[in-house]
Each structure stands twice: as C-alpha cells, then as structure tokens.
Amino acid sequence: MVKIRIDDRLLEAAEGSTVLKAALAAGMDIPHFCFHPAFEPEGSCRMCLVEIEGAPKLELACSTRVKDGMNVLTSSPKVMEARKEVLEFLLAEHPLDCPICDKAGECRLQDYYERYGRFDARFREPKEKRDKIVPIGRRLLLDRERCILCTRCVRFLREVTGAGELGVFERGARTEIGLYEDGRIDNAYSGNLAEICPVGAITDTDFRFKTRTWFLERGASICPHCGRGCNIDIDFRLTTEQAVAERRIFRVRARENAAVNGHWICDIGRYGHPYWTENRSRFVLMNKDAKTTRLSWDKALIILSEKIKGLCLRGKGGRLGLVLDSFLSNEELYLIGRIFREAVDLGNFWFADPKPQEADRLLLTAERSPNLRGARELGFESRPPDLKEIVKRIEVLLVIGSGLREAFAVGDVRKALDRVPAKFLFAAHTGPGDDAYDFLLPAALIAEKPGSLTNTLGLVQEFQPVWRPPGEARPEWEVLGDLARELGSGEAWTDLTSIREAMAREYPFFKKSHE
Amino acid sequence: MSHGFAPAVLDEVSAIADRYPRREAALLPVLRVLQKISGVLGRAEEELAAELLGLEPVRVREVVTFYSLFKQKPAGRHIIRVCINLSCSMAGAERSLAGLQTKLGIGPGETTPDGRFTLLTVECLGNCDQAPCLMVDDDDHGRVQEEQLDEILGRYP
C-alpha cells in the first residue's frame, strides 16, 4: 500500500493502482467519460486531468499510477480551467438535444457542465452533421451527433462479449462509430451498451421516449431469471390501480457486485421486467360450479388448512402434493420443508422449474430460476412433476408458482386437475387453465417482499421489497406462516429473523451465510 | 474463399502475411496490393483481407477509412495527387490545380467521366524542393508548370 494525498484527504492506495481508482475507492469523484472500471485506461476524453505536485503538465488521473507521497490536486485553478476547456470542446460538436434525449437527468455531460462548466457557448462554426437514428442492435439506436467517442461501447464489445461488432471509422473530426455493412449487435449483453454510454448516443428502444429519468424511483433487487443472482436496480414509477395500463417498471439496470455479476447484466434480466407487470394475479378467487367469486385470505387459508388437516386425520398425509419451483426464497423453501415434511411424504414434492438451457461464458447459468442451489441446500430434490403420478396419488394439490402451467400443455394440466379432488394455485401470474383450480391465491414476487436467494455459486443474497405487491397478492412466506398457524403448528413464523435463525440452526450452510 | 480473386493474388497476399510475426500486421501492405488490383477497397477486398489475416471485417474497415491512400469509392485508372501544403502553395500549386481542373473538367475529389483520372488535393508529399509537386499514381512530378500538364497527363492512358 502507498500513501497519497488527494486534495485535503490522506489516502492509502494499493500499489499499482491509479489516482482515479484510488479516488473512487475513497468516494471522491474525479470527472471522467472514457474510463470504465471494467477496462484498461483509455486516456482519450481528457476530462480527468489533475494537477500532480512536481509534474510540469496536468496528468490523467485514470492512467497515472500512484506513488508513495504523491500529492494530487483535483480542484486547483489549472484543473478547473482544463475541465472547462475539455467540456467546451465536447459541447462544441454536441447537438442541443437535451429536450429530446433520454439521457437527460443522468448524463455526464450535463452533470459536469452543471458542476464545472457554466460557460456560454463560443463555438460559432457549423457543427458536424451526422446520422442520428442508426439501428445497431436489437434494441439499440446510435446517434452519431451525440457520440463523444469515448469508445466504451467499442471496448465492451471487444473485451467483454468478444465479437467486436463496433469499429471506429475515419479520423479527426470525421471520426465515427459504426458497424460493418448491415451487421448488427446481436448478443445477450447488448443492453449494457446503452447503460455504459455516458451520454445519449446509444439509446435503448425499450426505454426510449417513455419517461424522464427524474420521475423514476430506484430500488435494489436481485434478478430472478437465472441462477446467477445478478444484482439489479429497478427504475419504476408507482401508478394508481386505475392506471393499470401505464407502465410501472421502466428499466432494469446492472448494480455492480464484484462477487456476482461484476458490472453487467444480461438482456434476459434487463428486458425481463414484464415479469413484474404483466398478467399479475391480484385477487383471491374461488372457482366453483363454473362461477368465480372473490373471498378473503382468511377464508381461503381456513379452507386449505381444513383440507390438509382432513387428510392427516384420515391417515392419508401421503395424499397431499406440493408443486414448487426454485423461484421461492430460502426462507419460503425452509418453511415449506418445516410445515409439510412432517405432514407429508417427501415423495410428494415436485419442482416445476424451467427447463435448463445453455449457460453462456459470462453470467447466464443453465438453470433459469434463481434459487435452485438454495433448494438443494435445504434438502429438496428437484424432481419434475409427473401428471400421471399426481392424478394417481394426490387428493389435495397445492401448486406454488407458475411452473406447472409452463411445463405442460393447457389441456393436459386441465385433464389431470379435473381428477384431483382439491387443487390450489398460489402464484404471482395468471394464465390459461387457471379456471381448472378451485382456489387462486395471488403471490408476491421478488422486489415485493423481503427474503434471500442462494445463487449458483452458493452465495446467499438478501433482498428487500421495493414496492408493494399488486392487489391482494401476498408474499409466500407470510401466507405460509399463517397456514402453519391454521394447521396448529406450535411455532409462530411471523418475521424473517426467526425463520432465518431456525434455518441457521438446522442447516450449517445457512449458519455461515447469515453470520 | 477466394472472394473472386485469382489464385496468384491469393498467393501473393498470403506470402506477405507470412513474413510478419503476426498475420494481422500485414493488413496495410495487403490492402495496398488489393487496391492496386481492384482500384478500390470494397467489400470483397475487405472480406478477403479479414479472412486471410484472421480479423473481423469491421477492423479492416477501420483501417480502410483511416488512411488517406486507401479508397473506398471507385476512382479513375490514375490518381492525381496535387500537394497544396505550404511550400507548394507558395510555388503556385493553385495554378497547377486550376490547370488540371480546366483540362480534365473535374474538381478535387472527382473522377473524369471516362474513368481515366481522379483529381485529389493532398498534404505534403515530401518533395518540397521540387515545389510545386504532384503525384500521378506512384510517380513524382516536380516543379510542375502549367505548360507541362498536357505532357504529364499524356503519359497515363
């Protein structure tokens, strides 16, 4: 470690680190465009010039290595002047697009101008005219007038995803980013490009023109679409129930986590936000005699617990079946184990998880659910559901999650369910065939409840609710707690802490994680 | 894939690539050869170079568009490059240029309708003691006077 001074702060920095990295690690910002922590320093934007005692010229913070005793000034008059001038150059050839540019409100050019610029434009010459709506990928548009040639996009495609689709053509003021002929960026990480573009040059059509960034609220969560557990930020706007048609979630972004997803998320996670907004189950419903009526949670849980108690009284605990999936949290799976393993035969647990697909060499895992590892650590064997078996053995079926619907044809599920005396669906989404169930219970999703998930590498990650579940939907762990009480369980599972303590006592794996 | 080029050409560019410690380093000389043959560096030339040297075509295009001597648009059989930098300007480069424009009926950046000449203005050619100078293809012409233009042009069919 070396000791350096940046302005009035004395810092310790790792040997071989750079001034900028040391500053960022200490929570100090030195403005920059082309630098990105995932890549080697580029040094072309020139925004991070700082004054270093003893050096004749201003030096780049992004590429200057720290030396013991170094004294760095980031706000001296010389530095402020340099920043103004670099900004002036950038803005000279930049279109006045703020009123129509998606990046407004989170644009580095705007932010730095606000903080370090505040000068009147003095460029009187004709600006370079370039193409403004160039499709470069599935959901990506390039605006060449806005591009400041930081080359983050070019480097991302060369160093992270590997195919290097974008190139830098021409030279001087004619320089521009482009593809080869009618090539397109068609990889599973393309959405990161709009995120790493420091200005509005690369925009995402999924987000384009839909809202202004300053209207968005942001909440941290975990992506549920595979076993990686990428950390995400969800940008949303709360709507009233009446304005159901208005988009609630506008964007999912990567949240940096060096141990899980680094700086990126894949497009499945990024563009998978309809998961939270489309086809949500909102009400507790009963289907009887071809009629659908609403009822209260209390009523529904009483009926369910009666059915289960009925089986146990007749010594037919083995007739209770649960179809689960590994979208359930660690705490929920643990509760299910506690409540039902005592009552039922282990053989009556099925996991209707999505079929495993190919993992890529980056983030996407073969398993396309977020808690398969958690389920395994909690002693569950992920047996896929067998409709014939269900029909043969099960009298009371509780399906948690949408997995069963996804796994079989609607007609086959309906045929099977028709021969099961009592069937309950506790899921967050509605879909065809739901009318075959006696009771529909709406569930909350991740981001609407607290809990934890275990990713494919065995890392337990906690998450907090970002907004309330829609309608009458409730978190599974809460409902399971209520159900346990109805079933006469001695324990009271009213908060996650007690569930986690119990989990840690019974499973050493979770003892470590929750310490 | 031959991309439409004769085996002799493929052999020549392959031999160039073999001489370098890394094949991709041969890109500039390979493009030079291909441009001499085709007169222009279009998709076929770019893709051949890319395949031969193990590069993505986009990387080849980066190079084609960066360097002034590489041409993407079809050009005449002969390229005239008139230097308009300082010493040549002082020696009357404008006169040579105007003379050529009149004789050929085209302006800088244009090609004669019969496809014979493309006229370009360029920066210093490194022939300043022979100012005003110009190049036609790979030939240097120095101390160019207006009276000599016809003779010079005549050498290039």
Place this chain on the structure above:
Amino acid sequence: MIRERPELLDLTEHLFELDVYRSRGGYDTARKALGMSPDAVLAEVRDADLKGRGGAGFPAGVKWGFISRDDGGPVYLCVNADEGEPGTFKDRWLMTHDPHLLLEGIIITAYAVGAHDGFIYVRGEYEAAALRLERAIDEARSAGFLGEGIFGTEFGLEVMVHRGAGAYICGEETALLESLEGKRGDPRLKPPFPASVGLFRCPTVINNVETVSNVPRILRDGAEAFRKLGRPGDGGTRLFSVSGAVVKPGLYEVPVGVPLKDLIFHLAGGLPPGRTLKAVIPGGLSAPVLLAEEIDLPLDCDSLFRAGSMIGSGAVIVIDDGMSMLDVLGIMTRFYAHESCGQCTPCRVGTSWLHKTVVRLASGNGNMEDIDEIARVASAIKGRTLCPLGDSAALAVLAIVTKFRTEFGSRIEECRARNRSW
C-alpha cells in the same frame, strides 16, 4: 544538391548499388561494430551526443539504453521513415540515394539493442524510396550482410520494408507501432514507453532514418569526432530541407549550430530578386514561426527551444512578403485538422474548430475577435492532448497569430471587402 561538408551526404553516383557502396568502405564499419560488444557500441553512440533527427530530438544512445534486453522475448527495431512533417524531404533523399547507409546503420543499431528483426516504416507515398530499400535489402542479404550469422558472428537480422498508407500521425512513434500492427494509427498512452512495451508489446527502439544513418560514421570515426562537429550535447551534422522562397531549394548538410541566416542566404542562395524575407519556419510546419529579425539563431536543439521554437525535422520553409500569413494559417489549420487521428477530445474538436474559423475569416465573415478566439482555442488544446500533434498545432498556430497580429488585421479586412463586393 550542394554540400557544405560531405560527411553524411554522399553524392557518388549509383551509391544505392551494393558494389558502389562497398567500394567506398561500405559495411566495413558494421563488420567492425559486430566485433565489439553491444554495450560498447551503445556507449559509443551515447557518447557521440547524437540527438534524434525525426523531430523529438531525444538522445539516441540514451533511448537505446532504456531497452529491457533480458526479459526473454524479442526486441524490435523500427526505423521511422514516415517523413510527414511538411517541408521535410531529407529521409526521402537518404533512402533513395544511400539505402545501404541506412541498412548498415540498422545492422549496428540492432546489434547494440539486441534486435533481430527490423522494420522500416516508409510512408505510402515514397514508392521510389521503398523500392530502392527493398532492392538494397535483397542485395545485402545475398551478400550475407543480413540474415543468419552476419560477418560470421552469432548475430542474425532480418529487415523488412513496411509501407504506410497516408497518415501524418504515423510519424508519432506509438502511432507508427499501431500502424505496423495493422491497425488505425492511434497513438498510445505513455507510459508505458516503447522501450518496455512496444511492437507486439515487446521492447522496441524507434529511430528516424537520419538518426540511424549517422550511426556508421560514429562507429567509424569515433564518438568524439562526431561530437566535435556540433555543439555540446548536440553532436554531428544535420540535414536541412530548405524550401519556399529561396533561389536554391534543396538538402543541405551543416554542422549543428550553424546560424539559420547562413543556411538561407549563404547556402540556399537567399530570396528571389525583388522579394523580402517575412518569416521562417525552422523545423517543419510544427515548428513555431520565426520573424525575419530572429534568423541569427544557431541551428541547434537548445537555441531554437529557448527561442520558443524547435529544430524539429530540420525543414526550413522560407516565407516572403508575397505570402499572406492568413493563407499560411489556413494551410496550417487545414493540415492539422486533416491529420488529427480523432482519439482525444481537444485535438479532434480543436483542430477542426481552428480550421473552420480560419475558413470563415477567409470567406470574409470574421473579424479580429476571431483571431483572439483562435488563440484561445489553441491554448485550450495545448498540454491537454494524448500525443504531441495537438501541441504542435497549438504552438504553431499561437506563434503565427501572436507574431503577425497586425497583418491579420489587414488581411481580414481584405477578405471582408471581397465578401461585401458580392
């Protein structure tokens, strides 16, 4: 060509042919050098105070000493024959007329730094020079001066000509490396320097043609003789490419330190009848302009640096009263805007901004405030760029607008009058 003292320039006919070159003692010095230790060769060149002749003026021997020779991988030698600095034509002459001298210098240099592969990066426009070099390489190889076991020693060397394709920036050493690797000529961040991370990330020495061509005579006559020809710290003779408003434009070899005035009036024949001297650019377009009253300066690195200019590539461009400095500014800004690689913000936008303003001035739509603006933009480029091209543009432009401010006043008025008359 007239020579003042025939040390480097040798006007023997057909010198590019191997037997002619050998008849004048050619390759004997390389044989002698290969009998010394590489360190001894390096020490000789270092003691000779040979400064780089490409433009940066860095002492060659010191640069060679930075090479990490023992990290196991190859060391490369690149000869910078990109010669793009406007006004410069010395390397063209050397390669066309005396290619074997360059090759002999390459052999000695490569031996000193431990390189077994040499690349001569020749600008794309120099067809004749490249062909002469390639022919000379073939001759040298046939004679056993290149290839395995040169002069019966363990030392082997292959040399290749690599043609550029029209980009002034490739004269900058790291851009040259990028171009040699088959990419855009975008300069690299320094550090690391080519001596540790160079061609294909291996230690690399890059030297100018004239620099390397001086090496044989340093080994032949000794460091002291070379040093004595010039000034302290700046040894030998220099080739000056003289062009512009002179009676005898051409290549002149003078000892380092000869006054600029002598070069122009004594050697190059002075200005044509009826013309007076207005300005001199002493070291290529990137060297800040000197006024007529400044030409007593000795032509050595330090003196020119202290006068606010530089010796650069040794290209002396003489400007007479018939040339408008606004036109000179137009050519200058057009040149830098055209040649900027576009990587870094200040140069990419700044050089284009400067040129656009000058174009507007020349079309009659500007005033003196624009001159102030030009100076301001140039100052904003200075010291902020990734490579020296930005600084060159800035300093060259600043010198002109500062020293010829009065003339700009009247030129701008002329342009406005022309515009109004439409």
